[in-house]
């Protein structure tokens with residue numbers, strides 16, 4: 001089957017929202033999918049309009065959206081790893097079950113990395129699900145020594 005990677009537009013919002021819900025479901029994360037999807041849809045509409053969130057999708061030959069991923073670029077203080085003052089974070093990597101293991105997530109990440117490279121961004125980070133960790137490691141991502149910690153206020 002032939003697939004095409006393309007830039008997502010605001011008209012694709014429902015696909016990106018569905019991918020985020022599908023990603024948490026497949027990761028086995030206990031969530032309130034409807035509440036998350038509603039809040040995410042509102043957030044995404046604004047973030048895509050402003051350019052804060054950029055996304056790419058994969059279309060099948062039949063014109064179905066079967067995979068996707070997105071990126072946010074954050075200001076990041078220059079440090080030992082890069083001086084460019086920004087860091088990209090990849091989100092919502094998702095491939096529909098029927099289309100997995102055909103290289104679609106890898107193709108999406110290649111496109112995101114090429115876009116980041118074109119922007120002069122030197123560092124990309126992401127949170128890896130157990131299912132995606134081997135893929136990310138094959139691409140070259142490394143688990144960092146210092147654990148990411150969060151605090152819910």
Ligand SMILES: CC(C)(COP(=O)(O)OP(=O)(O)OC[C@H]1O[C@@H](n2cnc3c(N)ncnc32)[C@H](O)[C@@H]1OP(=O)(O)O)[C@@H](O)C(=O)NCCC(=O)NCCS
Pocket residue numbers: 022023024026027067092093094095096099100101102103104105106107127128129130131132134135138
């Ligand atoms: C993880 C996920 C995105 C992978 O998508 P995919 O399109 O099937 O991945 P690809 O086909 O591009 O895989 C690329 C490579 O990683 C390998 N790979 C993918 N998933 C793997 C797994 N679970 N275990 C081991 N290797 C895996 C593939 O074999 C392939 O290797 P190769 O390039 O050497 O042949 C998909 O399984 C998914 O959507 N999972 C549920 C949501 C999720 O966990 N998303 C990630 C959030 S961080």
